[in-house]
Amino acid sequence: xxxxxxxxxxxxxxPAAAPDPGMALKRQQHxxxxxxxxxxxxxxxxxxxxxxxxxxRYGASDWELTMLMGVYSLMQFIxxxxxxxxxxxxxxxxxxxxxxIGSTVGYLILAGADFASHPSVSLALLFFARVVTGICGASxxxxxxxLADITSPEKRAGVMGMIGAAFGLGFMIGPVLGGLATHxxxxxxxxxxxxxxxxxxxxxxxxxxxxxxxELRGKVSTARASLLxxxxxxxxxxLAPLIAANFLVITAFSIMTTCFILFTxxxxxLTPANNGLLFGFIGLxxxxxxxxxxxxxxxxxxxxxxxxxxxVCMTISLILLPxxxxxxxxxxxxxxxxxxxxxxxxxxxxxxxxxxxxxxxxATLGAMxxxxxxGRFVGPFMAGPLLYIQPEKYAQWSLWTAALIMAAAFLVTQxxxxxxxxx
Numbered sequence: 001x002x003x004x005x006x007x008x009x010x011x012x013x014x015p016a017a018a019p020d021p022g023m024a025l026k027r028q029q030h031x032x033x034x035x036x037x038x039x040x041x042x043x044x045x046x047x048x049x050x051x052x053x054x055x056x057r058y059g060a061s062d063w064e065l066t067m068l069m070g071v072y073s074l075m076q077f078i079x080x081x082x083x084x085x086x087x088x089x090x091x092x093x094x095x096x097x098x099x100x101i102g103s104t105v106g107y108l109i110l111a112g113a114d115f116a117s118h119p120s121v122s123l124a125l126l127f128f129a130r131v132v133t134g135i136c137g138a139s140x141x142x143x144x145x146x147l148a149d150i151t152s153p154e155k156r157a158g159v160m161g162m163i164g165a166a167f168g169l170g171f172m173i174g175p176v177l178g179g180l181a182t183h184x185x186x187x188x189x190x191x192x193x194x195x196x197x198x199x200x201x202x203x204x205x206x207x208x209x210x211x212x213x214x215e216l217r218g219k220v221s222t223a224r225a226s227l228l229x230x231x232x233x234x235x236x237x238x239l240a241p242l243i244a245a246n247f248l249v250i251t252a253f254s255i256m257t258t259c260f261i262l263f264t265x266x267x268x269x270l271t272p273a274n275n276g277l278l279f280g281f282i283g284l285x286x287x288x289x290x291x292x293x294x295x296x297x298x299x300x301x302x303x304x305x306x307x308x309x310x311x312v313c314m315t316i317s318l319i320l321l322p323x324x325x326x327x328x329x330x331x332x333x334x335x336x337x338x339x340x341x342x343x344x345x346x347x348x349x350x351x352x353x354x355x356x357x358x359x360x361x362x363a364t365l366g367a368m369x370x371x372x373x374x375g376r377f378v379g380p381f382m383a384g385p386l387l388y389i390q391p392e393k394y395a396q397w398s399l400w401t402a403a404l405i406m407a408a409a410f411l412v413t414q415x416x417x418x419x420x421x422x423x
Contacts, residue, residue, distance in 0.1 A: 029146075029150050029208075029209065029211065030159065030162065032204075032208050032209075033143055033208065034162055034166055035203070036096065036143065036203070036204045037140075037163055037166040038169055039196055039197075039199070039203070040103065040170075040200055041166055041167055041169070041170025041171070041174065042173050043103065043107065043174065043194075043200070044137070044170060044174060044193075045172075045174015045178065045283075046174045046178035046193045046196075047174075047178060047190075048171070048175045048178065048275075048276070048279055049178050049179050049261065049279065050178050050179070050189055051068065051069070051126075052068065052069070053272055054113075054126070055068050055126055057119075057186075058113075058119040058122045058123040058126070059119050059120075060123055062262060062384060062388075063384035063385070065384075066258050066380040066387075067384070068126060069257075069376075069380045070254075070379070070380030071130045071131060071134065072131075072134035072137065073134065073254070073373045073374070073375070073376030073380075075131050075134025076134050076135075076372075076373030076376065077370050077371075077373035077374040077376075077377055078135075079134075079135050080369035081367050081369075081370045083099070083142055084141035084369065086142075087139075087142035087145055087146075087212070088212070088217065088361070089217055091210045092145060092149070092210065092211050093204075093210045093211075095139050095142040096139055096143060096204060096208070097204055097208075099136040099139035100136070100197055100198075100200050100204060102133075102135065103132075103136040103137070103197045104194050104197040104198045106129045106133035106136060107129070107133065107190050107197060108194050109125055109128060109129035110126065110129040110187075111190035111191050112125060112187075113125040113126050113187075134373075140369055141368070143163070144163060144349065144365040145212075146211045146212075147159045147162070148365065149212050153354045154299070154300055154354075156350045156353045162290070163290075163346070164289075164290030164294070164346045165286065165287050167283075167345075168282075168283040168284065168285070168286025168287035168288075168289075169283060169287050170283065171279050171280070171282055171283035172280040172281075172283025172286075172287060173280070175275070175280055175283075176276045176277060176279075176280045178276055179272050179273035179275070179276030180276075182273075238351075238355045238417060239355055239356070239364065239367070241413065242352045242416060243352070243368060243371045244371070244412050245307075245348060245412045245416070246348050246349075246368050246372050246375070247371040247375045248375070248405050248409035248412060249311060249348070249375070249406065250375030250376055251374075251375035251376075251379045251382075251402075251405050252314065252375075252379070252402040253314065253337075253341060253375075253379070254376040254379025254380060254383075255382060255399070255401065255402035256318060256321070256399060256402050257379075258379060258380040258383045259383050259387065259395045259398045260275075261275050262394075263399075264278070264330075266395070267394060268326050268330075278330075278331075281331065281335070281338075282334055282337070283338075285335055285339060285342065286338055286342045289338075289339065294306075294342070294343070298346065298350065300354070303347040304347070304416055304417075306343045306344075306347045307343065307344050307347040307348050307351075307413055307416075308414070309340075309343055310340040310342070310343030310344030311409050311410045312340070313343070314337055314344070314406050315403050315407050315410065316336060317334070317336040317337040317340065318399050318400070318403035318406060319399075319403045320333045320336075321399050322393065322395060322396035322399045349368055352364055352365065352367075352368050353365060379402070382398075382401065383398045386398040
C-alpha cells in the first residue's frame with residue numbers, strides 16, 4: 001500500500017486575491033472621462049481645417065483670421081480658473097455638463113453664420129460663437145481635476161497623458177471629419193460638431209458620476225476671488241515656473257498652429273482636406289505617445305527631463321518648419337513637433353497637480369489651463385503682424401519667433417526642482 005500523498009510547499013498556492021471593486025470603478029471613471037473629453041475634442045477638431053477658410057469667405061483679413069483663433073483662447077484664459085474653482089466648490093460633473101450644452105449652442109451659431117443676410121453679420125456671428133465655445137471649452141480644467149481626484153499622485157502623469165491621447169485622437173479624427181463634411185455644404189461641419197456635442201452631453205449625463213467628495217468641496221464666495229486666488233497662490237511656489245513654462249510653450253505652439261494652415265495654403269497650395277490629414281498625422285503620434293508610452297516612461301523623477309526633451313524637439317521643429325517642403329520634409333518636421341508636444345504637455349500638468357493640495361486640484365489645473373489659454377490668445381495676436389515680414393518667405397518670422405519663445409520655456413522649466421513634492 002502506497003504512502004498517502006503529502007502536498008509540497010510548491011503545490012500550495014494562496015487563493016487568488018478578490019478583484020478590488022474600487023480599482024474597477026476608477027478604471028471605469030477613467031474611461032468615461034476619456035470618452036467625454038475625446039468626443040468634445042473631435043467636435044473642436046472638426047473646425048481646425050475649415051474655420052479660417054470660412055472666415056475668408058466673409059472678407060476677414062489674415063490678422064482677423066488669427067484673432068478668430070485667438071478669441072477662443074482669450075475666453076479660456078478668463079474662465080478656466082473660474083470654472084476650475086467652481087468645480088472645486090460644486091463638483092466636476094455639473095461644470096462639465098453645462099459646458100457641453102454651451103458648446104452645442106456655439107456650434108449652432110457657427111452654422112447659422114452661413115445664413116446671415118450680410119458678410120459682416122456672418123463674421124460677427126463667427127466671433128460671437130468663438131466667445132461662447134471658448135467659455136465652455138474652459139471646463140477642460142474641471143476634466144483634468146476629475147482625473148486628479150481619482151488618481152494617486154505618482155500615477156498622474158500617465159493619466160494626464162490619457163487626456164493628451166484624447167487630444168491626439170480628437171486632432172486625428174476631427175480635422176479629417178471636418179474636411180470630409182465640407183462636401184455636404186459649408187455649414188455641415190458645424191452641424192456635425194453640434195450633434196457630437198449634444199450626444200456627448202447625453203452620454204455624460206447618464207454615465208459620468210461625480211468624482212469630488214462633498215467634504216472636499218471648497219467654499220469660494222465669488223468667481224472673481226477664484227481668478228485672483230488661482231494666480232496669486234502660485235507666487236513664490238513651484239507652481240510659478242510651471243505656470244510660466246506652460247504659458248511660453250503654448251504661446252509658441254499656438255503661433256505655429258495659427259500660421260500652419262495659412263502657411264501651407266500660401267506656400268504649398270494645400271486644401272482644407274490636405275490640412276485635415278496633416279493634423280490627423282499629428283494626432284496619430286499624440287495617441288501613440290500620450291495614450292501609452294508616457295505611462296511607461298513618466299515617473300516623478302523623469303517628468304522634468306521629459307518636459308525639457310519635448311521643448312527641445314519643438315524648438316528644433318519650429319526652426320526647420322519654414323525651410324521644409326512637402327512631403328517627406330514637412331511630415332518629418334511636424335512629427336518632431338507632435339513628439340515634443342506629447343512629451344511636454346502631460347508632464348508639466350502632472351508636476352503641477354502633484355504640487356497642489358487635494359482641495360485645490362481644480363484651481364491649480366485651472367491656473368495651468370488659464371496660462372495655456374492666455375498663450376493661445378497671445379500666440380495668434382503675435383503671429384498676424386509677423387506673417388508678412390519678407391512676404392516671399394511667408395510666416396518664416398512668425399515661426400522663428402515661436403522658436404525663440406520655446407527656447408525661453410526651456411530656461412524657465414530648468415527652474416523647476418527635479419522632483420516636485422507630492423500633495
